[in-house]
Every structure is written in C-alpha cells, then in structure tokens.
Amino acid sequence: MANNISSNTKNRLPFYLEYLRKIYTEGQVNISSGAIAQALNLGEVQVRKDLASVSSNGKPKVGYEIVNLIKDLEDYLGYKDTDDAVVFGAGKLGMALLDYQGFLECGLNLVGAFDVDKKKHGVSESGKIIEGNEYFPSFNKDNKVKIGILCVPENNAQEVCDFMIQNGIKAILNFAPIHLNVPKDIIVKNENLAYSLALLSIELKSKEKNK
Amino acid sequence: MANNISSNTKNRLPFYLEYLRKIYTEGQVNISSGAIAQALNLGEVQVRKDLASVSSNGKPKVGYEIVNLIKDLEDYLGYKDTDDAVVFGAGKLGMALLDYQGFLECGLNLVGAFDVDKKKHGVSESGKIIEGNEYFPSFNKDNKVKIGILCVPENNAQEVCDFMIQNGIKAILNFAPIHLNVPKDIIVKNENLAYSLALLSIELKSKEKNK
DNA sequence: TAGATTGTTAATCGATTAACAATC
C-alpha cells in the first residue's frame, strides 16, 4: 500500500472498481491480474502494480479475492464516507449534474446549486435546492462544503470562482472553457467537454490520414 | 511543426487558444512564451515547445504575433472546418450537451440525438431533433457522421456502443461509467464526471492530511 | 552591438514495461 500513487494510476482505479463490482454480482469469487488486464485492455503488470498500490491480498496461483479488492478500492477512493459538493450555475449542465445519480456510488452528495438568476431558483427534479449566490456565504458557514462544481458561462467564471474560494471552497471542478487563476492551495480540475470532443475529432482525422 | 504531438501537449493547445483569443480581443498584438506561461501557470520552455509543435512564427526579442498563433492553433485543432457529431441517450446530460453552444467554436456541430424512449422524441430547445435509435442506420447512410457521444445508462452502454459502431461511428466520447469493448480501429475517450469529482475529493483529502 | 527571447539539444524526472525471484 504505497503512499504516493501516481495520478495515472489513480485515474484507472475507478475502472477497476467498476469492473470488479460487475463480475462480483455475476458470482465470480477470484480473478487474476491477467484477466482484469484483458477485460480493461491494459497491461497485466500495470494492473498488478496499480492494485498493489491500494491492496495487498493477491495470492500467487489464486489471484485476487474480488470482495477484498473491492473493499480496498472503495476504502482508498473514499466511496464509503460521503462527501458534500455544491454546484454553481444552474444551466442545463449544472442541473444535469445536480440530478445525476452516479455521484452517490462514488461517495459524493451534491447538496444543491447556486445561481444568480432568480428564475432558476427552486427545487430540482430530484429535490435539490437551487438558491441565489447571496445565500452561499451563510450556507457554507454552517455546512463547510469544500468541493464546488463550476458550470457558469465563461465570462462569469473567474468571478464566481473567486467567490467560491472566499467562502470556503477548496477544490473546483471547472466546466467553463477558461483557465482559472486561483491561490496555490486550491485544487482545480478542468473538465472541458467541448475540448475533449474536439481532441477526439483531431485524433480521428489524423488516424484516417495515416492509413 | 512536428508531426507527432504528444497527447499532453494536445490537451494544452485549446487552453493556449482560448487565452490568446481573449488577449487578442483586448487589443494585444504580441506575446512572449514567458507571459503565456505565467498566465496559464505553466513552464515557459513547455509553452515554447508546445507552440513550436503547431506554429513557427515566434520571433526572438518580439515573441509571437498573436493573430498568427491563433490561426495556427485553429488550423491544427480543426476549429475552422466544422465536424458533425451525434448524441445517443437524451437524458439530462445528453440534452445539455445537445444544446450546449460551446461546441461550435471548437468546430463541432451536434446534429441531433437518438434515444429508445419515445417520450424523449421531438425537438430540443435549440432546435435539434431527437429520434428513435431505429432511424440512425438510414440517417447515417446519408450523413456519415463518425463521432458519437454516448450518454445512455450504464446497463445499455455496451449495446448502444456496438450499435453506433455498426452504423459507422468511429470515435466515441463515453459518459457511461464502464469500460467499453470496441474493435481496435475505434477510438474511445472516457469522460466520467463522477470519477473526476471523486478523484478531486481524494486529492483534497490527501492534501489536508499532509499538512 | 547588446539584450531579449526563441528554438533545440541534452539532462532529468516519472511512468510503463520487461524480467524474474518469491510463494501459494
């Protein structure tokens, strides 16, 4: 169980967990690194190294006991103790995220959204509250939510980002297509859907050219 | 202008473009690698190397002419000639993507969505059509769209993925939280929002522990 | 010419893969 896990390894861990959960519900008990590697299209040494970073219950000749491996992955990924997050910007994307059920099984609870537009205020389909930004400071004095999802338009993004940080947000998942300037102790992860799709399109074109 | 640009470099290119467009509208004409590096929080050698892979109009002492650099980036990223894409799964996320305006300035045109659920069929807010999956084969015989966005629930994802590929899709942006099995010539990019947020939460926790 | 800034070559760093010893 290493202390410093590379970020590439971390990115793969949820995929292991998802696959293991699936075959566990199918009744399988043990699995080898080779079988995992084949299913997820990875190298088998890589699988062993990745898994060794969070678990140590592989048995030579037998492989890994799936139930234990799932537990170790869930422990590391923190999917057991739920963490709160808030959404800024109640546009279509913000609302889609607010009501997305998939966060729960990753240990994340979106408590609500904030938006400057009064027309957006109210309650979402799944019962989450959407309020004005002006309520966030007092809200977060009580709730101390540290994770924020930024879904506002490009031109407000930096301003809202600053506001979030002023009121206790420490980590931001940024969907606005700009680089945010933040203090060194704040974590930002850019999740730019248009960029991702555009890069996919480039890859496709260059692939077609090279054959 | 290198031929093989590393994927990390590719991921940074859209951020350069966005920043350059911004300062260009602010009236700036030239910029140095150092200034870009500072604004985007990167190393200046990295900036020069990244930019050298798509452009060659940096002038010692002067820096880069912004208008040319923008052009070179847009050319490389293909933001000039528009590419079509389709959405599978007209849930909240699928609809948010379908109506998201940001794709256009990245040269991407989402032409419509397909969903098995008849209740979803019709026209989106921005006027895009949502039809049944059964129309896709004939649709794509005519249109030959190669890029698909997969937004269906986890349990249908592999099935719909196969269906997309059968009907001419070559590159898939996958929002379902599973590993898709595809032939070698198909490009898949996983875009898992819950995983991203969960990893952000882990990073935050480990940061808090280490101080 | 002198100084600033680019572009590139070499050095470092980190991640992946290969080889293999440990062990159930």
Add this chain to the structure above:
DNA sequence: TAGATTGTTAATCGATTAACAATC
C-alpha cells in the same frame, strides 16, 4: 514437487525541464 501467479527490481520509454546556441 511443479506450475501459476503475485510483487518487485531493473530497463525502457516518453515527457518535462534545464542549458544554451541562434537570431531578431
């Protein structure tokens, strides 16, 4: 014991950074 499979050490590969020569 023999064979399969893990875990780890060493080798390779690729990306970042440092050093520096080219040049406007």
